[in-house]
Amino acid sequence: MKKIFIVLVIPFLSFSCNKNQENNTVQTTGFYSDYYDVNINLKLVDGLGHNLLLSETAGYISENDISVLKKTGDIRSEKGAPFYIQGGGSNKFLCLYLNYPNQDKESTTCVRIGEKEFVFKAVYAVLSTKTTSIDSIMGGGTYISARKVYCDGKLILDKDVKQDTMIVTLKVEK
Numbered sequence: 001m002k003k004i005f006i007v008l009v010i011p012f013l014s015f016s017c018n019k020n021q022e023n024n025t026v027q028t029t030g031f032y033s034d035y036y037d038v039n040i041n042l043k044l045v046d047g048l049g050h051n052l053l054l055s056e057t058a059g060y061i062s063e064n065d066i067s068v069l070k071k072t073g074d075i076r077s078e079k080g081a082p083f084y085i086q087g088g089g090s091n092k093f094l095c096l097y098l099n100y101p102n103q104d105k106e107s108t109t110c111v112r113i114g115e116k117e118f119v120f121k122a123v124y125a126v127l128s129t130k131t132t133s134i135d136s137i138m139g140g141g142t143y144i145s146a147r148k149v150y151c152d153g154k155l156i157l158d159k160d161v162k163q164d165t166m167i168v169t170l171k172v173e174k
Contacts, residue, residue, distance in 0.1 A: 035144065036100060036145075037146060038100065040096050040149050040157060041167040042094040042095075043167050043168070044093075044094060045169055051092060061114065066112070067111070068096070069111070069112065083096045096109070098149070101124040105125070107122045108121050118151055118152060118170070120151050122148070125144075125145055125147045126143075
């Protein structure tokens with residue numbers, strides 16, 4: 001039984017380690033993958049600043065009033081990225097998952113809220129997980145983050161600039 005165990009374990013260990021020839025260190029290979037930070041949090045307000053995701057607000061917007069469209073080139077399809085309403089009390093907001101980036105590290109997500117359509121363009125950066133806390137959990141890979149988000153051509157979120165909140169206020173006129 002010990003011989004069978006040794007015969008099976010030694011090849012496994014040899015594949016899970018590699019030797020760095022330059023500094024003569026051994027590194028274990030972890031689980032490598034891509035991690036996407038593609039969501040944006042939106043507080044939908046009317047012209048007076050009232051939260052439209054609250055059922056008691058005039059002009060209330062429910063999940064049924066929101067649809068996300070996927071845009072690939074000039075083609076739009078109804079099934080875009082997912083979204084959900086988060087928060088409680090008077091602090092409800094829309095958590096919108098933007099479409100994944102293309103080869104130019106950009107994505108376009110169209111969102112219909114009521115009768116109005118908003119076009120979100122995201123610009124992504126590819127970051128090594130060695131600079132993030134994800135590396136200690138997942139063991140390596142690539143961290144891809146939406147760093148700048150534009151709505152109808154206007155910059156609404158810049159993660160490279162310190163901001164008080166990560167919830168962006170979006171004015172919606174129904």
